[in-house]
Amino acid sequence: MSRHYKSADLRGKTVLITGASSGFGEAIAWRCAELGGKLILLARRKERLEILQSEITAEYPDVEINLVVMDVRNTEEVQSLPSSLPPAFREVDILINNAGLALGTDPVQSNSIEDIKTMLDTNVLAVAVFTKVFTPGMVAKNSGHIVNIGSTAGHESYAGGSMYCASKHALRAFTNAARDDLVGTDIRVTLISPGAAETEFSIVRFKGDVDKAANVYKGFAAMNAADVADQIVFAITRPPHVQINDIIVTSVHQSGARTIARPLQNKTIIMQSASSAAASGLRNLALRSQCWGGSKNTWAVRGSSGRRILKGKQISAILVKQCYAARWTVVLGRHKC
Ligand SMILES: NC(=O)c1ccc[n+]([C@@H]2O[C@H](COP(=O)([O-])OP(=O)(O)OC[C@H]3O[C@@H](n4cnc5c(N)ncnc54)[C@H](OP(=O)(O)O)[C@@H]3O)[C@@H](O)[C@H]2O)c1
Numbered sequence: 447m448s449r450h451y452k453s454a455d456l457r458g459k460t461v462l463i464t465g466a467s468s469g470f471g472e473a474i475a476w477r478c479a480e481l482g483g484k485l486i487l488l489a490r491r492k493e494r495l496e497i498l499q500s501e502i503t504a505e506y507p508d509v510e511i512n513l514v515v516m517d518v519r520n521t522e523e524v525q526s527l528p529s530s531l532p533p534a535f536r537e538v539d540i541l542i543n544n545a546g547l548a549l550g551t552d553p554v555q556s557n558s559i560e561d562i563k564t565m566l567d568t569n570v571l572a573v574a575v576f577t578k579v580f581t582p583g584m585v586a587k588n589s590g591h592i593v594n595i596g597s598t599a600g601h602e603s604y605a606g607g608s609m610y611c612a613s614k615h616a617l618r619a620f621t622n623a624a625r626d627d628l629v630g631t632d633i634r635v636t637l638i639s640p641g642a643a644e645t646e647f648s649i650v651r652f653k654g655d656v657d658k659a660a661n662v663y664k665g666f667a668a669m670n671a672a673d674v675a676d677q678i679v680f681a682i683t684r685p686p687h688v689q690i691n692d693i694i695v696t697s698v699h700q701s702g703a704r705t706i707a708r709p710l711q712n713k714t715i716i717m718q719s720a721s722s723a724a725a726s727g728l729r730n731l732a733l734r735s736q737c738w739g740g741s742k743n744t745w746a747v748r749g750s751s752g753r754r755i756l757k758g759k760q761i762s763a764i765l766v767k768q769c770y771a772a773r774w775t776v777v778l779g780r781h782k783c
Contacts, residue, residue, distance in 0.1 A: 453683040457482035461682075462538045464518055464576065465545030467494035469645030470595060473675035474542060475502065479509045481679070486535055488514040489545065510534070518545045518572035519564075525579055537587070538580045540682055543573040544595040546613075548651040551606035562609045569613035574620060581624075584633045591682055594621045596639040598694060602703040611703070614639075618692075625691065634689040636681045641696030642706065643669040665708030666699035 447453070461478045465471040467489035475487055479502045487495050492515040499511045512535045516523055528536055546569045549561035573594055584590025599607055600614030618637055625635040648659035662668075674695065681690040700706045 452685060454685055455482075456540075456683065458484060459539040460484045460486065460535055460537060461540040461542065462486040462488065462576075462580065463542045463544060464488045464572070465595075466498065467491045469647060469671045470640075470643070470674045470678070471542075471544045472498055473671035474544065474678050477672075477675050477679045479506045479511075481683070482509070483540075484510045484535065486512045486514060486531065486538070488516055488518070490515065490517050518576070519567040521571070521575050524572065524575045528579060528583070537583055539584075539589070540591045540593065541576060541580045542593045542595070542678065543576055544593075545572065546595060548599075548607065548610035548647065549653070550651065553606065554608050557609060565609050565613045566616075569610075570616045570620065573617060577620075577624060581628075581633070585628075585631060589632050589686070591634045591636065592621075592624065593636045593638060593678060593681060595678075596621065596637045596692070598639055598641045598696060598700075598703040600637075600639055601694065604704045607703075621692075625689075632686060634686075636690045637692040638674065638677050638681065639692055639694040640669065640674045640677070641694075641700040641703070643671060643674050643697075645671050666706055667697055668700075669695070669697050 456478060461474075461483040463471050463474050463478070463485065466475050466485075466487035468491075471487075471489065475485055475498060478485060485502075487498060489495055492513070495513045495515065499513055502509060502511060512532060514527065514531075516527070518524065528538075547565065549565055550558060552558065577592055581590070581592070584592075594617055596617050597610075597614040599611045600618040603611040603615070618639070621635060621637040628635060642662065644663045648662045649656055652658040677693045677695050681693065684690060696702075697706075699708070
């Protein structure tokens with residue numbers, strides 16, 4: 447909380463989050479609970495929502511939560527949602543259209559028709575229906591905020607992502623047009639366009655193949671769900687007269703939908719510590735940590751004397767973070783960081 451700038455207060459505001467059972471949606475739920483919002487958490491996996499509800503309630507007993515187990519593609523159910531919500535939750539102040547997915551990385555000539563439909567229905571059609579259903583309440587009281595979760599894939603296209611990119615481009619167009627429609631009201635419309643963030647997104651995309659999914663995030667410091675939720679919280683806590691149009695947010699190692707540098711692959715990594723005791727701690731950490739950056743790295747740990755203590759083939763994210771925290775010198779190839 448700044449003494450020089452007043453952000454908006456979420457206390458008592460009703461926040462509807464679609465896709466709250468994992469990833470960004472779950473992280474947003476935690477942040478909104480922390481800020482005193484009243485939550486409607488929606489997804490298909492009931493048990494995941496129930497666990498989340500009980501965890502949030504344990505930490506924030508005053509937060510009111512309503513669970514909705516629903517497939518966002520079910521247009522009829524979405525249309526009757528406002529009347530089926532308990533009266534205390536019917537006036538939605540902030541609608542976060544987050545549920546979405548990518549399926550497969552096939553080229554256009556072998557795209558699955560089923561997957562195409564699922565992506566369009568979830569990422570575009572459902573957002574339009576939720577917006578249609580909840581915007582009249584916002585118009586009636588001349589206040590509200592619609593936040594759509596886009597992607598860098600809505601700004602750029604890439605091979606293997608034809609339908610996902612098309613759906614996020616469509617979502618960006620829809621969001622911009624919604625902002626045009628509502629200009630002159632006090633209703634805000636925001637797009638958040640994240641780059642790669644480690645959630646269940648790639649596991650879903652690769653249909654349960656966790657190794658393929660893990661490869662997406664190897665070799666660079668990808669964002670996580672909390673990093674993206676933080677952008678959403680920023681947008682919804684601006685003072686009411688400020689409207690964030692779009693936040694494009696990526697890892698420092700990503701510059702767009704097509705470009706990710708993987709600086710920790712194929713590098714020789716030398717870590718030098720201030721003391722040999724610290725170096726031996728580093729060595730133990732190295733041994734305990736999981737591989738990050740693929741097995742193609744070679745790395746070495748040096749004590750203060752420069753004596754090489756350990757040499758190996760793997761480097762881990764945890765290890766690098768701990769190195770920074772302990773102010774160990776980390777040298778990646780010829781780059782010192
Ligand atoms: N992670 C990334 O790198 C990334 C980057 C840019 C944009 N995005 C976008 O961010 C959003 C959230 O993704 P995430 O990374 O958090 O992925 P995630 O961990 O897979 O979460 C997706 C959420 O959407 C829900 N969902 C999917 N289909 C649904 C349906 N038909 N009905 C109801 N809920 C549905 C899932 O819940 P259930 O399965 O329980 O229904 C889940 O809660 C998506 O729109 C995605 O396109 C992700």
